Amino acid sequence: MRKQPRKSNLLVNIGKGVLVVEFAALCVAYYYWRKMNHSQAYRYQLSKEHPNILAGYYKVGEYLDSKNSVRLYDKRCWGIDSE
Numbered sequence: 001m002r003k004q005p006r007k008s009n010l011l012v013n014i015g016k017g018v019l020v021v022e023f024a025a026l027c028v029a030y031y032y033w034r035k036m037n038h039s040q041a042y043r044y045q046l047s048k049e050h051p052n053i054l055a056g057y058y059k060v061g062e063y064l065d066s067k068n069s070v071r072l073y074d075k076r077c078w079g080i081d082s083e
Contacts, residue, residue: 043057058070
């Protein structure tokens with residue numbers, strides 16, 4: 001006779017799967033944040049294709065550091081009038 005898997009084993013395996021997926025999502029998010037943080041060309045590309053994502057990046061940076069002036073620097077370099 002075969003033993004049937006216990007439900008607690010199933011829950012543990014599902015929990016492990018969720019942790020793996022969350023860790024992978026964290027790694028992907030970190031990769032793109034680092035890319036935005038280090039590449040002005042990538043930020044320019046985002047400003048054209050996904051301005052909401054770039055606005056969120058700027059807001060988080062300004063919230064964490066009130067002296068953060070990446071948005072103004074980018075606008076000056078791109079020739080955009082800042083508000």
